[in-house]
Amino acid sequence: MKLQPTIGLEIHVELKTRSKMFCGCPAEHFAKPANSQTCPVCLGLPGALPVPNRLAIDWAIMIGLALDCQVNLKSTFDRKHYFYPDLAKGFQITQYDDPFSFKGQLKLESGKVIRITRVHLEEDTGKLLHKTIDGHKLTLVDFNRSGVPLVEIVTEPDISSGEEAKEFLKKLRDILRSLGVSDCDMEKGSMRLEPNISWSLSADKLADYKVEIKNLNSFRFAQAGIDYELKRQKALLDKGEMPVQETRGYQPATKATFSQRVKETAADYRYFPEPDIPPIVLTKAYVENLRKQLPQLPEIVVQELVKDFHLSLSTAQLLVKDPLKLAYFIQYNRQIDAQTLANLIVNKKIDLSHPPQLKTTTETVDPKIIDQVLKENKDVVVKYKAGKTSVMGFLVGQVMRQTRGQVDPKLASQELLKRLQGPALKS
Numbered sequence: 443m444k445l446q447p448t449i450g451l452e453i454h455v456e457l458k459t460r461s462k463m464f465c466g467c468p469a470e471h472f473a474k475p476a477n478s479q480t481c482p483v484c485l486g487l488p489g490a491l492p493v494p495n496r497l498a499i500d501w502a503i504m505i506g507l508a509l510d511c512q513v514n515l516k517s518t519f520d521r522k523h524y525f526y527p528d529l530a531k532g533f534q535i536t537q538y539d540d541p542f543s544f545k546g547q548l549k550l551e552s553g554k555v556i557r558i559t560r561v562h563l564e565e566d567t568g569k570l571l572h573k574t575i576d577g578h579k580l581t582l583v584d585f586n587r588s589g590v591p592l593v594e595i596v597t598e599p600d601i602s603s604g605e606e607a608k609e610f611l612k613k614l615r616d617i618l619r620s621l622g623v624s625d626c627d628m629e630k631g632s633m634r635l636e637p638n639i640s641w642s643l644s645a646d647k648l649a650d651y652k653v654e655i656k657n658l659n660s661f662r663f664a665q666a667g668i669d670y671e672l673k674r675q676k677a678l679l680d681k682g683e684m685p686v687q688e689t690r691g692y693q694p695a696t697k698a699t700f701s702q703r704v705k706e707t708a709a710d711y712r713y714f715p716e717p718d719i720p721p722i723v724l725t726k727a728y729v730e731n732l733r734k735q736l737p738q739l740p741e742i743v744v745q746e747l748v749k750d751f752h753l754s755l756s757t758a759q760l761l762v763k764d765p766l767k768l769a770y771f772i773q774y775n776r777q778i779d780a781q782t783l784a785n786l787i788v789n790k791k792i793d794l795s796h797p798p799q800l801k802t803t804t805e806t807v808d809p810k811i812i813d814q815v816l817k818e819n820k821d822v823v824v825k826y827k828a829g830k831t832s833v834m835g836f837l838v839g840q841v842m843r844q845t846r847g848q849v850d851p852k853l854a855s856q857e858l859l860k861r862l863q864g865p866a867l868k869s
């Protein structure tokens with residue numbers, strides 16, 4: 443029987459709420475002085491009680507809805523126990539049996555469906571810093587990140603290659619950014635990727651082992667790590683050896699993975715319901731109201747940009763990746779030719795903090811506009827070619843109208859002349 447690459451993904455995304463998941467400390471922790479944003483709750487001091495962040499719950503559910511998931515009307519938080527110095531309480535509050543949403547899907551360009559197993563909400567841990575101080579090697583712990591809302595998205599092992607994983611992750615990131623719930627900045631750790639990889643008979647008939655790659659901080663590394671791991675495992679299997687179930691790291695310099703530790707099983711975590719937080723019970727109307735707040739998904743926006751503004755597909759895709767750029771385009775596309783504006787935005791040739799101020803250079807007299815004016819006024823062009831040069835004023839006026847006065851009339855007239863005296867117009 444034939445084995446096939448079987449890859450699932452676990453993605454952790456920090457939500458950009460103002461406060462943490464279970465206390466009032468600020469959730470934004472990047473580059474803040476160590477341990478400056480903590481309280482008894484996120485330090486896990488005895489007796490401190492968690493209060494769930496409602497916005498984080500709403501956002502976690504909206505992520506589920508955007509991924510076509512079913513929403514649990516009754517969900518619970520659970521304790522996941524393990525000992526590590528960055529986890530002050532000795533357990534992490536997460537969701538186990540009843541996550542906020544489950545059974546979703548995301549479609550790749552090829553039409554292939556990647557099933558989403560679940561989307562759940564948990565709290566982030568603190569951060570360990572390994573330093574040498576006065577010649578001593580020390581490990582310090584910073585709890586600013588402890589308790590930051592973290593959404594975990596888990597897929598079924600439906601992915602077959604590093605390339606597919608990369609496409610899925612990019613699409614997911616675009617969706618999360620369009621929802622405005624996370625920066626998804628991998629360098630700052632607000633989006634973290636963990637693929638699990640095996641060679642199996644099928645996604646429903648999995649191998650007896652799987653290998654997880656931890657701490658990948660770019661889509662490129664995820665793709666390369668997966669492809670390396672597939673090759674490594676295949677070589678073992680071809681020799682009749684079974685790959686070991688383990689967690690591996692990825693070394694960008696060598697583009698190779700290396701063994702880190704043998705994987706724990708779920709039972710080791712002694713999950714049980716979090717006694718300090720009652721079950722979260724939602725009405726259907728509440729969920730439907732969240733659904734109404736979903737923005738249009740990036741794919742749909744791309745289609746509309748292509749259809750309504752005649753942008754090229756690649757430009758539309760680039761615009762949609764960044765909500766700021768997209769908003770700028772939507773606000774100002776009436777003032778300039780849409781493709782010209784979109785090009786300026788995606789090529790970073792425009793300052794997004796100001797309205798577009800166009801220099802009257804030839805690059806702003808879009809040849810498309812000149813073309814369009816000439817095509818729409820063929821009778822006038824005929825008059826011009828018959829010697830009635832006074833109609834030039836009319837044509838310049840048309841260019842001015844199309845560009846909403848953004849172009850120097852002298853320049854427009856030069857460009858028109860070039861075209862009128864140049865090769866014959868295509869009809």
Ligand SMILES: [Zn+2]
Nearest residue numbers: 465467481484
């Ligand atoms: Zn706190």
